[in-house]
């Protein structure tokens with residue numbers, strides 16, 4: 001069995017989770033930045049990871065999934081700035097299940113990831129109370145993903161691999 005861990009990451013949070021998943025996977029395996037992945041050919045199991053950006057999963061990620069997932073075993077992992085239990089998390093993970101509908105979707109892992117300072121500053125200074133509130137809420141994510149999240153990602157990887 002051959003596994004691919006493909007990730008999109010701008011500030012390293014999703015990459016950290018990708019590396020934890022990759023470490024835990026047994027058998028033949030590759031880890032790649034999503035910009036070097038054009039399809040899932042040759043893999044029996046694919047983990048795809050992404051940050052949430054502008055209240056969505058970025059298009060490069062959803063396109064890669066919807067165009068290549070047919071008949072493939074796929075799991076998803078995601079980092080976001082909102083705290084655990086935040087309402088929108090379900091809609092983001094739900095949207096991935098829709099994009100992956102033609103494949104064998106095995107599950108999602110999600111955790112908080114520290115918001116980049118420049119985005120925080122932009123939101124705080126935006127003059128938009130909603131954006132300011134979002135920035136303030138993200139402060140609880142300083143230092144995330146931490147060791148606990150990394151450990152949970154490892155357990156997720158093991159559980160998913162056990163399903164294939």
Ligand SMILES: Cc1cc2nc3c(=O)[nH]c(=O)nc-3n(C[C@H](O)[C@H](O)[C@H](O)COP(=O)(O)O)c2cc1C
Pocket residue numbers: 008009010011012013014015050051052053054055056079080081082112113114115116119
């Ligand atoms: C431009 C931009 C937009 C973002 N929009 C959201 C958002 O809508 N919701 C959210 O929870 N986090 C948002 N974030 C925070 C990231 O999802 C979070 O910090 C993530 O861990 C970043 O992952 P990375 O380090 O792998 O790029 C945004 C970050 C950036 C840079």
